[in-house]
Amino acid sequence: MAKLPVQFRLNGSDRAGFVDPAGNLLDLLRRGLGDFAPKYGCGQGTCGVCTVLIDGEPQLSCLTLAISCEGRQIETASGMADGPNLHPLQQAFMDNFAAQCGFCTPGMLTAARALLAKNPNPTRDEVVEAISGNICRCTGYEPIIAAILAAAAGGAGMRRA
Amino acid sequence: MADARRKLDIAAEAGPVGGALAHDSAAKHVAGEAVYIDDIAAPDGLLHAYLGLSTVAHGRLLSLDLAAVRAAPGVVGVLTAADVPGVNDISSTHRQDEPLFATDRILFHGQPLFAVVAGTREQARHAATLAKAEYAEEAPLIDIAAARAAGGALVTDPLKLERGDIAAALAASPRRLKGSMAIGGQEHFYLESQVALAVPGEDEDMQVFVSTQHPSEVQHMVGAVLGAGSHAVTVEVRRMGGGFGGKETQANLFACVAALAARKLKRPVKLRPDRDDDMAITGKRHDFVCDYEVGFDEDGSIHAVDALYAARCGWNADLSGPVTDRALFHMDNCYFYPAVRARSEPLFTNTCSNTAFRGFGGPQGMVGAERFIEEVAFATGLDPLEVRKRNLYGGNSSTEGLGRDLTPYYQQVEDNIAGHVISELERRCDYQARRAAIREANAKSPVIKRGIALTPVKFGISFTATWFNQAGALVHVYKDGTVALNHGGTEMGQGLYIKVAQVVAQAFGLGLDAVKITATTTGKVPNTSATAASSGSDLNGMAALDACETIKRRLTEFAAKHWQERPEDIAFLPGRVRVGAREIAFRELIQAAYMARIQLSATGFYTTPKIHWDRKAGRGHPFYYFAYGAAAAEVAIDTLTGEYKVERVDILHDCGQSLNPAIDRGQIEGGFVQGMGWLTTEELVWDRKGRLWTRAPSTYKIPVASDRPRIFNVHLLENAPNREPTIHRSKAVGEPPLMLAISVLHALSDAVASVGDYRVCPRLDAPATPERVLDAVERVRAEAAS
Ligand code: FES
Ligand code: FES
Numbered sequence: 001m002a003k004l005p006v007q008f009r010l011n012g013s014d015r016a017g018f019v020d021p022a023g024n025l026l027d028l029l030r031r032g033l034g035d036f037a038p039k040y041g042c043g044q045g046t047c048g049v050c051t052v053l054i055d056g057e058p059q060l061s062c063l064t065l066a067i068s069c070e071g072r073q074i075e076t077a078s079g080m081a082d083g084p085n086l087h088p089l090q091q092a093f094m095d096n097f098a099a100q101c102g103f104c105t106p107g108m109l110t111a112a113r114a115l116l117a118k119n120p121n122p123t124r125d126e127v128v129e130a131i132s133g134n135i136c137r138c139t140g141y142e143p144i145i146a147a148i149l150a151a152a153a154g155g156a157g158m159r160r161a
Numbered sequence: 162m163a164d165a166r167r168k169l170d171i172a173a174e175a176g177p178v179g180g181a182l183a184h185d186s187a188a189k190h191v192a193g194e195a196v197y198i199d200d201i202a203a204p205d206g207l208l209h210a211y212l213g214l215s216t217v218a219h220g221r222l223l224s225l226d227l228a229a230v231r232a233a234p235g236v237v238g239v240l241t242a243a244d245v246p247g248v249n250d251i252s253s254t255h256r257q258d259e260p261l262f263a264t265d266r267i268l269f270h271g272q273p274l275f276a277v278v279a280g281t282r283e284q285a286r287h288a289a290t291l292a293k294a295e296y297a298e299e300a301p302l303i304d305i306a307a308a309r310a311a312g313g314a315l316v317t318d319p320l321k322l323e324r325g326d327i328a329a330a331l332a333a334s335p336r337r338l339k340g341s342m343a344i345g346g347q348e349h350f351y352l353e354s355q356v357a358l359a360v361p362g363e364d365e366d367m368q369v370f371v372s373t374q375h376p377s378e379v380q381h382m383v384g385a386v387l388g389a390g391s392h393a394v395t396v397e398v399r400r401m402g403g404g405f406g407g408k409e410t411q412a413n414l415f416a417c418v419a420a421l422a423a424r425k426l427k428r429p430v431k432l433r434p435d436r437d438d439d440m441a442i443t444g445k446r447h448d449f450v451c452d453y454e455v456g457f458d459e460d461g462s463i464h465a466v467d468a469l470y471a472a473r474c475g476w477n478a479d480l481s482g483p484v485t486d487r488a489l490f491h492m493d494n495c496y497f498y499p500a501v502r503a504r505s506e507p508l509f510t511n512t513c514s515n516t517a518f519r520g521f522g523g524p525q526g527m528v529g530a531e532r533f534i535e536e537v538a539f540a541t542g543l544d545p546l547e548v549r550k551r552n553l554y555g556g557n558s559s560t561e562g563l564g565r566d567l568t569p570y571y572q573q574v575e576d577n578i579a580g581h582v583i584s585e586l587e588r589r590c591d592y593q594a595r596r597a598a599i600r601e602a603n604a605k606s607p608v609i610k611r612g613i614a615l616t617p618v619k620f621g622i623s624f625t626a627t628w629f630n631q632a633g634a635l636v637h638v639y640k641d642g643t644v645a646l647n648h649g650g651t652e653m654g655q656g657l658y659i660k661v662a663q664v665v666a667q668a669f670g671l672g673l674d675a676v677k678i679t680a681t682t683t684g685k686v687p688n689t690s691a692t693a694a695s696s697g698s699d700l701n702g703m704a705a706l707d708a709c710e711t712i713k714r715r716l717t718e719f720a721a722k723h724w725q726e727r728p729e730d731i732a733f734l735p736g737r738v739r740v741g742a743r744e745i746a747f748r749e750l751i752q753a754a755y756m757a758r759i760q761l762s763a764t765g766f767y768t769t770p771k772i773h774w775d776r777k778a779g780r781g782h783p784f785y786y787f788a789y790g791a792a793a794a795e796v797a798i799d800t801l802t803g804e805y806k807v808e809r810v811d812i813l814h815d816c817g818q819s820l821n822p823a824i825d826r827g828q829i830e831g832g833f834v835q836g837m838g839w840l841t842t843e844e845l846v847w848d849r850k851g852r853l854w855t856r857a858p859s860t861y862k863i864p865v866a867s868d869r870p871r872i873f874n875v876h877l878l879e880n881a882p883n884r885e886p887t888i889h890r891s892k893a894v895g896e897p898p899l900m901l902a903i904s905v906l907h908a909l910s911d912a913v914a915s916v917g918d919y920r921v922c923p924r925l926d927a928p929a930t931p932e933r934v935l936d937a938v939e940r941v942r943a944e945a946a947s
Binding site (some may be wrong): 018020030031035036037038039040041042044045046049076077078080081086090091093094095097099100101102103105106109124127128129131132133134135136137138139140141142143144145 | 184186187188189190191192193194195196199200203283291348350351352400402404405433435436437465495653654655656691709750823824826827830831832833834835857858859863864865866867869
């Protein structure tokens with residue numbers, strides 16, 4: 001199968017790769033571009049660990065054709081920190097023990113980031129709603145919800161869109 | 162002066178033990194930089210393997226034509242049983258009942274037949290679908306009823322626990338009843354699926370990076386399959402993206418196939434199954450049917466229990482022996498049965514081979530115990546909580562010469578705090594007043610009915626296979642005073658690494674930043690046990706401490722000689738070492754010791770004391786101690802649809818003197834929600850052909866954020882050091898909290914019972930899906946009306 005070229009911005013840098021027409025964005029990010037923050041959990045759009053932002057919207061990269069990302073802005077958890085300074089959501093996840101095995105964490109952070117960008121002061125129910133497509137098998141969700149609310153209270157939504 | 166100094170309470174000085182310290186990988190987790198097996202930088206020449214699976218559940222493999230597989234684009238090799246240089250078997254029991262690749266008998270749908278290796282994962286996956294297999298299909302045995310109907314073949318020896326004369330005690334009981342309960346299985350759904358990466362070395366060497374809870378077993382299996390000694394195989398795992406028991410034995414297959422391919426092709430090989438294949442191939446929590454007869458009296462006192470626990474074990478023994486044993490060890494939960502008989506029936510079925518899952522049969526045993534209680538409560542009209550309290554271990558009244566503290570396996574319950582935990586939680590969550598209010602509200606609410614239940618947990622800590630209760634550790638102190646720590650335990654998110662690091666840092670009086678936690682590898686600590694049975698910190702914490710103490714002994718001896726002080730006057734304090742009247746930095750001591758040629762590295766070892774178990778006799782002291790807890794759940798059900806919400810949960814859980822209360826709290830909350838999923842929405846479905854239908858979260862409903870209890874109050878039991886001298890008097894916490902979720906099942910039952918005016922026992926089976934709840938509502942209504 002002929003590979004097709006694709007170019008987009010990944011966490012603020014121009015990146016390019018060659019992909020199968022049917023190849024998904026998750027594979028391109030992980031194997032093609034070496035960004036291992038998004039994870040493979042199910043490959044079927046049912047677990048949320050592969051969540052990335054495409055033009056600011058949370059999307060499941062395992063279901064997104066890589067080729068469809070031409071010219072888009074893609075953001076993953078590995079681009080959240082500002083140099084050595086963690087994003088407030090990342091700090092809040094640490095402070096609230098929101099990661100146990102950590103496998104769901106990049107996807108959760110991304111879903112939370114999208115929420116706070118649109119809604120800097122979400123209610124608890126809105127937080128729950130925003131992460132309801134993301135499975136965490138370890139924490140029981142309470143610390144994740146607490147972390148997102150704490151980051152919102154600290155102005156995470158304002159600081160970085 | 163020296164004596165006065167010794168009176169300083171060193172333990173009271175602040176140290177890392179007992180602190181709510183973040184998970185050691187927290188910063189890497191949030192940065193997306195924590196490396197899981199599939200994130201390891203691909204070695205040059207990496208190939209990808211994929212498994213070819215049987216498409217029937219039972220029969221003979223007549224032929225396997227792999228020509229099209231071999232000819233597929235990118236394929237560089239195909240492996241079948243004929244390519245195995247060692248033994249074509251990965252049975253952890255050594256019963257030779259688990260071929261790596263099937264050769265003749267097909268025993269479940271999804272059984273590996275071959276592996277194909279190609280340049281890319283997609284190529285391997287695609288090629289695997291091109292095999293042409295011919296089968297002589299036979300009817301599969303899918304569930305417990307079918308297995309029994311076909312003669313009830315067992316995968317392993319059953320267990321019987323018996324105390325007292327059960328027939329006589331049942332006959333003499335003022336009242337008796339019989340029943341049966343179905344208890345469902347559970348898919349682990351570790352977020353990181355199974356995965357292994359094998360890298361061949363020189364000679365017969367093989368390095369395997371694999372997501373496993375049991376590196377030593379993988380090492381042994383890979384050696385056996387390759388026909389090499391264990392010394393040629395090194396197995397390493399830094400962290401797993403969840404395990405929950407699903408990577409205790411189930412990783413062996415993937416590691417062995419990757420290693421076999423790497424050996425044959427002399428290239429690094431990775432194997433990661435798609436999630437749906439992972440779910441089809443790997444074993445799950447055992448589902449059970451518990452048939453019981455209970456003798457009791459009008460006061461709600463149990464006189465006798467006779468229970469048979471049958472389990473769907475799948476196509477081989479795997480861990481089904483110890484899992485079904487542990488079910489029997491927990492068929493008493495916190496309750497004393499004056500006469501008791503418990504039997505297990507580990508049945509062969511043509512389904513995936515069920516395996517370890519957090520609680521390891523204990524939860525199923527305990528769900529049975531709580532059903533017995535519920536039956537007695539409905540039969541006598543008492544509040545189930547009252548019946549629970551009435552039957553707790555403890556007290557001195559004797560029956561047949563036995564105290565009320567003897568378990569069905571003749572271990573005395575010496576550390577019983579169940580009564581205290583229950584009454585404390587009852588008070589804190591205002592159980593009685595809320596129960597009364599709920600009943601009043603239910604009377605006025607025609608559709609939405611609420612329910613409440615408070616259930617306790619007593620969970621036995623130790624591997625029941627006594628020899629597994631050993632652990633090793635390796636501690637190096639480097640010349641600059643930094644410490645490298647290695648032990649046999651694996652990190653799956655539970656916080657084992659940070660807990661053991663806290664122990665080591667405290668032992669030397671160092672900060673955590675001075676202790677480097679290193680990946681678990683068979684090359685550093687050999688012959689380790691699985692990280693399982695909640696034993697991780699108990700065993701590895703002690704082994705690491707032992708290594709630290711050895712080094713400290715050498716340092717103390719040296720310092721006493723070097724500075725002319727008495728050994729008693731050397732003390733490792735936070736941030737410094739006291740040597741007589743002077744205080745020096747740890748680093749200074751280490752440098753001096755190095756110059757004096759003192760060995761600064763040590764191994765540590767630990768074996769759990771007190772435990773023994775005679776399985777044939779059904780007698781012994783299999784558990785070092787028990788971990789306790791209690792939970793009160795409140796639910797609301799819609800009696801028209803069966804749908805429900807968990808409104809509030811209160812938990813009081815015993816972690817002894819917690820090594821890290823934040824980590825422990827995480828285990829409690831996470832374990833509870835996972836247990837709640839098991840007992841409510843997670844339902845596995847196989848069709849009549851033996852195909853698993855529930856192969857993704859779209860059909861298999863794992864709790865999501867909106868399913869968690871709306872109000873969730875979690876507390877660690879205060880001032881409750883372990884009575885046994887465990888590591889800093891802490892208690893194991895990995896599994897016990899899962900069983901706190903039994904409160905949800907009983908709260909649902911209480912809500913259902915309201916439609917029959919609390920006169921009919923709902924006998925709600927697990928998982929209590931909305932369909933089951935609705936069904937129970939209709940049944941109870943009909944029975945109450947008749
Ligand atoms: S991997 Fe994309 S949703 Fe699960
Ligand atoms: S922390 Fe393990 S899945 Fe969320």
